Amino acid sequence: xxEDLRPLAVVTGxxxxxGYELAKHAIEHHGFDVIxxxxxxxxxxxxxxxxxxxxxxxxxxxxxxxxxxxxxxVELVGDRPVDALLANAGHGLGHxxxxxxxxxxxxxxxTNITGTIYLVQRLAPxxxxxxxxxxxxxxxxxxxxxxTFQAVYNGTKAFIDSFSFALRNELxxxxxxxxxxxxxxxxxxxxxxxGMEDTKVGTDKKDDxxxxxxxGFHAMMRGEGDVVAGFKNKVQATMAAVxxxxxxxxxxxxxxxxxxxxx
Numbered sequence: 001x002x003e004d005l006r007p008l009a010v011v012t013g014x015x016x017x018x019g020y021e022l023a024k025h026a027i028e029h030h031g032f033d034v035i036x037x038x039x040x041x042x043x044x045x046x047x048x049x050x051x052x053x054x055x056x057x058x059x060x061x062x063x064x065x066x067x068x069x070x071x072x073x074v075e076l077v078g079d080r081p082v083d084a085l086l087a088n089a090g091h092g093l094g095h096x097x098x099x100x101x102x103x104x105x106x107x108x109x110x111t112n113i114t115g116t117i118y119l120v121q122r123l124a125p126x127x128x129x130x131x132x133x134x135x136x137x138x139x140x141x142x143x144x145x146x147x148t149f150q151a152v153y154n155g156t157k158a159f160i161d162s163f164s165f166a167l168r169n170e171l172x173x174x175x176x177x178x179x180x181x182x183x184x185x186x187x188x189x190x191x192x193x194x195g196m197e198d199t200k201v202g203t204d205k206k207d208d209x210x211x212x213x214x215x216g217f218h219a220m221m222r223g224e225g226d227v228v229a230g231f232k233n234k235v236q237a238t239m240a241a242v243x244x245x246x247x248x249x250x251x252x253x254x255x256x257x258x259x260x261x262x263x
Contacts, residue, residue: 006056010035010073010082010123012064012116013089015042017188018138018181021213022086027055030221032084037073039063039089064089065110067118074122081130084220085123087116088138092153092194094202095258105152112156117163124176131175136220137164139180141233144240146249149256153194161226168225177223181216183207184233200254203261207233 009026013019015038023046026032033056036046040061047059060076062069090112093104120135127133140154143161147154161180168178185191186209191202212229219227228234240248254260 006031006033007083008033008035008080009084009086010037010077011086011088012037012073012119013138014038014059015040015046017190018183018186018209018213018216019086019088020046021210022088022136022217023050024053025210025213025217026084026086027053030217033057035059035073035077037062037064037076037089039065039069064115064119065107066115070115070119070122073119077123082123082127082133084134084136085120085127086136086138086220087120088136089116090138090156092150092190092196094150094191094194094196094199094256096149097151100152108152109156112153113159116160120167124171127176128171128174133176134220134223135167135176135178136216137178137180138216139164139182139226141182141184141228141237141240143182144237144248145252146245147256148249148253149199149258150194150196150252154252165225177220179216179220179224180226181212181219182226182228182233182237183212183216184228184230184236186212196256196258198259198261199256200260201256 009032011023014023014036023034035058037060043059043061047057050057062072093108137160139161140157142154143157164180185206187206196202207230215229228237
């Protein structure tokens with residue numbers, strides 16, 4: 001494929017986990033060039049690996065919880081047309097809310113929500129102007145449940161799950177599609193970064209991030225509104241829709257309470 005004809009994907013949180021696998025899938029199976037961003041130095045190694053696959057790759061290490069960080073990524077994109085925006089950057093935070101430092105829970109909100117939707121607002125208008133483009137949010141089935149001992153994170157994912165459908169409806173006649181990928185617990189460094197290694201959900205078996213990325217990418221390419229990755233997670237999402245919120249909060253306590261992995 002000519003370099004001039006290769007589509008371009010912007011992937012955030014691409015240094016590891018689901019984001020890395022999304023970028024890899026875009027390159028290997030759909031012939032995309034990529035612009036990748038993350039707040040960790042491993043983004044350099046990711047870029048090297050993706051270049052070895054034959055893609056044109058630009059990368060940037062930047063804090064996407066800040067307007068400055070998002071603006072730096074947008075500057076890197078420049079005036080290049082973006083065919084797919086995969087807004088995957090995000091992280092969790094375990095333990096009781098009242099014990100969490102303010103700067104920690106604010107960073108979760110600013111990364112998962114504020115920086116994410118600011119990036120979309122910066123890049124989506126050019127898609128609308130072209131009359132084509134695809135947006136993939138990485139939401140979570142956590143957005144269906146009150147997140148006892150993970151309250152802020154689950155709240156941010158509830159926002160993203162909802163926001164994606166609202167934006168999808170707003171853009172329904174523009175040629176731009178919006179898809180929300182809703183994974184369950186996935187085998188990444190999420191639980192280590194969130195301080196949840198001793199919880200039941202942190203110690204239980206998790207989904208393969210490559211599988212999750214494949215499911216999400218294919219849903220995006222088909223223009224679907226949302227997709228839950230994994231049969232077990234589909235069942236859990238269905239149950240969450242009919243279970244009282246108080247019951248869901250207690251269920252989540254059993255999964256995310258510190259030390260629950262040792263019981």
